[in-house]
Amino acid sequence: MVETGFSGGNAAETKRARLGKALSIGAVILFVALMAAGIFRSAQEQRKSGPAPDFTLPLYGGGEITLSSLRGRVVVINFWASWCDPCREEASFLEQAWRKRKEQGVMFIGVDYLDSEKEALAYLKEFNITYPNGPDLASKIAQKYRIRGVPETFIVDPEGRVVFFKMGAMTEEELLAELAKLGY
Numbered sequence: 001m002v003e004t005g006f007s008g009g010n011a012a013e014t015k016r017a018r019l020g021k022a023l024s025i026g027a028v029i030l031f032v033a034l035m036a037a038g039i040f041r042s043a044q045e046q047r048k049s050g051p052a053p054d055f056t057l058p059l060y061g062g063g064e065i066t067l068s069s070l071r072g073r074v075v076v077i078n079f080w081a082s083w084c085d086p087c088r089e090e091a092s093f094l095e096q097a098w099r100k101r102k103e104q105g106v107m108f109i110g111v112d113y114l115d116s117e118k119e120a121l122a123y124l125k126e127f128n129i130t131y132p133n134g135p136d137l138a139s140k141i142a143q144k145y146r147i148r149g150v151p152e153t154f155i156v157d158p159e160g161r162v163v164f165f166k167m168g169a170m171t172e173e174e175l176l177a178e179l180a181k182l183g184y
Contacts, residue, residue, distance in 0.1 A: 082123035086169035
């Protein structure tokens, strides 16, 4: 009988197969856990319309703002973060739109997502943002709105319904068109 010397190779292949199987099982368990935690959601679950979930946002600089207290006004809710490049693309024109429309009763609210206060305040200063902004402590507001990342923007009508949703950076033209639909 001739020895081929492959018995060691078979043991290594078996060990790799077991490791691969264990990693696959681990990945499935992680995916199921993340699904249960709500990390992965279907597009149907994204808040694109219907009643806007109420929230109270603590504001940088003190105080707080509650969405339901703004009933009767159009509210633009923008989820952002200082580390988000697309957020930087829309920051200036969001501020400009706020300054032009606040006298008409349109309210803008910035919800800072997963950010440090130091970095967030630097961002607000860099873009001279004056509309109310605050941190989403423990991501409670993000969870209510089921956001998937930043930026995301929601427009709430005077009756408290989400009438517009944009995932990703909004353009100035999109924002102005949506506000015009609401008479602003």
